Amino acid sequence: MNPERGTDSGANAVRAGGASSDGGARSDADRSNAARADETAAPPAPELPARVPLAAALQQTLALAWRSLVQIRHNPWELGDYSIQPVLFLVLFLYVFGGAVAGSTDDYLAFMLPGMIVMNMLFVTVYVGHGLNTDLTRGFFDRLRALPIARWSPLAGRITADLVKQAWSIVLLLGLGIILGFRVGTSPLHVLAMFALLLAFALSFSWITVLIGVIARDPEHVQLFGFTALFPVTFVSNVFVPVETMPAWLQPLVNANPVSILSDAARGLLVGGAVLQPALWSLAWALALTAVFAPLSVFALRRRLSG
Amino acid sequence: MTAEAIYAEGLVKRFGETTALAGVDLSVPTGSVLGLLGPNGAGKTTAVRILSTLIAPDAGRARVAGHDVVRDAHRVRQVIGLTGQYASVDEKLTGLENLFLIGRLLGKSRADARSRARSLLTRFRLDDAATRATKTYSGGMRRRLDLAASLVGQPRILYLDEPTTGLDPRARLELWALIRELVDSGTTVLLTTQYLDEADALADDIAVIDHGRVIASGSPEALKARVGSRTLVVRPENPAHLDAVAAVVTELAGAAPEVEGGRVSAAAVGTDVLPAVVRRLDRDGIAVSELVLRGASLDDVFLALTGQPTVPTETDDEP
Known part of the structure; x- marks a missing residue:
């Protein structure tokens, strides 16, 4: 059947219905028009599947990831959040603090860029929680839950979209860094490994923002919680300043901070130096964060949805 | 199926x-x-x-x-x-x-x-x-x-x-x-x-x-039938005639009507009341801007069932 023909008769039926609907009674014209508007005629259903096949669930996840990304087209400001903001940070820190911390901006760039990429990655994860909370508070999540789709695909779709945004921000910062004079001291394979490590960590860290997204009352609170918690975590690290310059009592904390460890790994993979140990510790942290926060998030989400 | x-x-x-x-x-x-x-x-x-x-x-x-x-x-x-x-x-x-x-x-x-x-x-x-x-x-x-x-x-x-x-x-x-x-x-x-x-x-x-x-x-019809009444509503053109209209309705409907918002309304009246009210108001020279005998509305049903009127409050789109 030609869908365009169905469209036309449907539109006519609507207009006819609208024109004659001021009274309570349904006219015969209404009825016959409606009969032609076959769009909603229920087809006899054969035995319905009892669950979602995996292939369909993956396709649903991709459709929902597409949806999160296409949102940006209508809200270019969102792109600014993970493009303009990190660029500003990079340039400001480099030229304001570079000379004081490292003696020259070139040396500082080599030290700071890998850590800056790590920090930005953490901030971008807040959008997973922010977007999830928006869906929960604005009702789109309920629309999705009433559809015959896999229960996990809305969340998986969000996280998949987030990985694309993450990859984009890493490329952006690395590209800008290279324009400003950063030199990759390793191989392309090392750079790819850094991408993989950061995305793996982002995946696990997202569970924390998912939890915030589930608990928070509205999207604004997600951003408030997220950024307030992330600032001390990223600043009490070796992202901007070498740990040796800090007071002795603070150094153990900075060294134990996964942000420092991941920054060390990123430095090793981009500039050169020790890689294996910080990379393995970073993965261990990623596993630990997932083990704690994934079940907590799922529990909190179930709780919120049942209320 | x-x-x-x-x-x-x-x-x-x-x-x-x-x-x-x-x-x-x-x-x-x-x-x-x-x-x-x-x-x-x-x-x-x-x-x-x-x-x-x-x-x-x-x-x-x-x-x-x-x-x-x-x-x-x-x-x-x-x-x-x-x-x-x-x-x-x-x-x-x-x-x-x-x-x-x-x-x-x-x-x-x-x-x-x-x-x-x-x-x-x-x-x-x-x-x-x-x-x-x-x-x-x-x-x-x-x-x-x-x-x-x-x-x-x-x-x-x-x-x-x-x-x-x-x-x-x-x-x-x-x-x-x-x-x-x-x-x-x-x-x-x-x-x-x-x-x-x-x-x-x-x-x-x-x-x-x-x-x-x-x-x-x-x-809907069965619910309305449960209340089973008709309501007479009269609105005089001149609000000063409200008392006179109320008196006429009291006499002809056999019960004290409700006077509210410039209208006199009497519940549970018979079908013969309306013409009688029209004749009397005509004789007394009282002009009316509204005169209806309506079947029970679902509002009446709700009132009868719950003892309180429905006040549809405007709700925001977001609960």
Whole structure:
């Protein structure tokens, strides 16, 4: 059947219905028009599947990831959040603090860029929680839950979209860094490994923002919680300043901070130096964060949805 | 194939201290429209959320198209469409993108999802707004898109949770026409509303719900018959004649009428009272601007059933 023909008769039926609907009674014209508007005629259903096949669930996840990304087209400001903001940070820190911390901006760039990429990655994860909370508070999540789709695909779709945004921000910062004079001291394979490590960590860290997204009352609170918690975590690290310059009592904390460890790994993979140990510790942290926060998030989400 | 599209028995749902549903039974024959009528907070939305698998009942059971809403939720989701203030579209996407997304989620190919989205947009007169973000839509356009979104999968059973709350009268009539058209094509509809005229205009059967219980059910006519009275309303052109009119009505209707808002109204009058009142007012030279004898409205039914009038409060789109 030609869908365009169905469209036309449907539109006519609507207009006819609208024109004659001021009274309570349904006219015969209404009825016959409606009969032609076959769009909603229920087809006899054969035995319905009892669950979602995996292939369909993956396709649903991709459709929902597409949806999160296409949102940006209508809200270019969102792109600014993970493009303009990190660029500003990079340039400001480099030229304001570079000379004081490292003696020259070139040396500082080599030290700071890998850590800056790590920090930005953490901030971008807040959008997973922010977007999830928006869906929960604005009702789109309920629309999705009433559809015959896999229960996990809305969340998986969000996280998949987030990985694309993450990859984009890493490329952006690395590209800008290279324009400003950063030199990759390793191989392309090392750079790819850094991408993989950061995305793996982002995946696990997202569970924390998912939890915030589930608990928070509205999207604004997600951003408030997220950024307030992330600032001390990223600043009490070796992202901007070498740990040796800090007071002795603070150094153990900075060294134990996964942000420092991941920054060390990123430095090793981009500039050169020790890689294996910080990379393995970073993965261990990623596993630990997932083990704690994934079940907590799922529990909190179930709780919120049942209320 | 069961004759009952929706069947619920003893549904109970508590939220902390609050009992939202205190044992609700519902039955909606295939192809009919049930109007779930009640004031804000009566439990209407909770019932719809259970029947659309969004929440599980604490007690009782429900079957939709023969499938249990708890044990067989995925099958239920394949036959229902949900339109409610809480089941909304994505405000950051366009109308076309929203409907396309749902089509894709339902397993349609790109081409099918796109053509289905386009035909629904045309049918719901949203062509011009198809490529605009839905946050720019008016209230009526949003409701039409919400309804369109719930129809992408051609559901056999449709839940409409307060579809016209907050809409202006024109947008309301438009939406009614769309709903009638769906009903005429065989869709079973569960409609919740706090507007009595809406239930009267759209529903085959009405269940009146209050404080989590169904307190009455039947056809609109049967419910009106339960109150069984006619009300005489007279509004004198000159408010100074109110007392005189009240005296005339008291004498002819045999009971003291209610005087309120420039009108005199007397409940439970016989059919012979109206002509008698007309003759007397004519003789006394009292001009009237309104003179009606109306059958019981569902407002009267509600008042009779609950002891309190329904005051449809304007609710915001977001609960």
